[in-house]
Amino acid sequence: MIRKTMTVLALGLAMTAAGANLALAQSAAAKAAVDAAKAAGTVGEQADGYLGIVAGGDAGLRASVAEINTGRAAAYRDIAAKTGVTPEAAGQATAKQLYSRLAPGQYWKPLDGGWVKK
Known part of the structure; x- marks a missing residue:
């Protein structure tokens, strides 16, 4: 039980650091394009921690x-290497944080499932 609690705590700390790493890992142009597309409903967040195209979108997007x-x-x-979880688990844990920041x-x-509007 203590080991599981420590793993969850370590994963939580890593997710906080992941937010900073995610921001650094993307160019300003890509972020601006994706932010605009998210607001327009063309791009959305997925429960696996990745972005997806909801509909449309050109090659640049x-x-x-x-x-x-x-x-x-x-x-x-x-994160997976530091915490002992799989990359998939790290992505899904981060997705929960990303979901909480989605605008209506x-x-x-x-x-x-398929795409749903928050």
Whole structure:
């Protein structure tokens, strides 16, 4: 029980650091493009911790999403190495934090479903 509590605590601390790492891992242009697309309903957050295209989106937007997702993947691998969880678990834990920061009207995709508007 103590070991599980320590793992959860370490994962929580790593998730806080992940927020900073995610911000650093993306270019300002990619972030601006994705933020605008999230506000427009073209891009949404997924329960696996990655961004997804809800509908439409040109090649430039898709490249911005891919750039940010690449940075997130690296952050999740780093968190996993430090905490002993899988990168998938790190991504899902981060997704919970990302969901809490979604503005009303933005999109979210649960692990077992389609896009829903918050």
